Amino acid sequence: MNRVVGDQMGMLATVMNGLAMRDALHRAYVNARLMSAVDLKGVCDSYNWAEAISMLKEGRVVIFAAGTGNPFFTTDSAACLRGIEIEADIVLKGTKVDGVYSEDPVKNPDAEMYTTLDYSTVLDKELKVMDLSAFTLARDHNMPIRVFNMNKPGALRSVIMGEEIGTLIHNPDKKRNL
């Protein structure tokens, strides 16, 4: 299949997930809005930075769908991009593993999990955190990333409360360029 078409189908898949998440949040009595990077009139809102900021300030959850709206960019790129745009304090990457390991923990049970890393170590050791476009975007804007296991109930809350769960990737020397 043509890569561009495949990526467009992937973008629509994220919209479907976003619709399901918005619905689940509404059922839990949480105000949520879905914004898509590609226009889908009648289905969800289109991405608008100023509206997103004002809704976040009102305490609404804002779901950003369709990635960046461009082929060849992953949803990790979208996460870093939107995180930087909305001036988030951190990008929290919820995964099915506990954090970033020195090696694949499935292949090598002795693989070590890191608690903190700086951006350059991730690049030097070629650790799999995100694809390079996404990762270097975060690095260039000093956006911290925490990788943690979203399948563990309560982990998200613990991260928010400052517990050192999973792996934090940041620049220990620099404050963020907002």
Next chain:
Amino acid sequence: MTANPKPVYRRILLKLSGEALVGEQGFGIDPKVLDRMAQEIKELIELGVQVGIVIGGGNIFRGE
């Protein structure tokens, strides 16, 4: 339960992979997983944290 009574973040971007929504069925969206995540996100809102979310799509379609 925790040492800090207050959240350490004011605004976060939560990235969830599409695979995280699959649950035990192996494909698509598991409503149970979705409801659990919605509850966890609700807790953050109740703590006053501003939440933006990016979700992947790998549970429905994978390019390449």
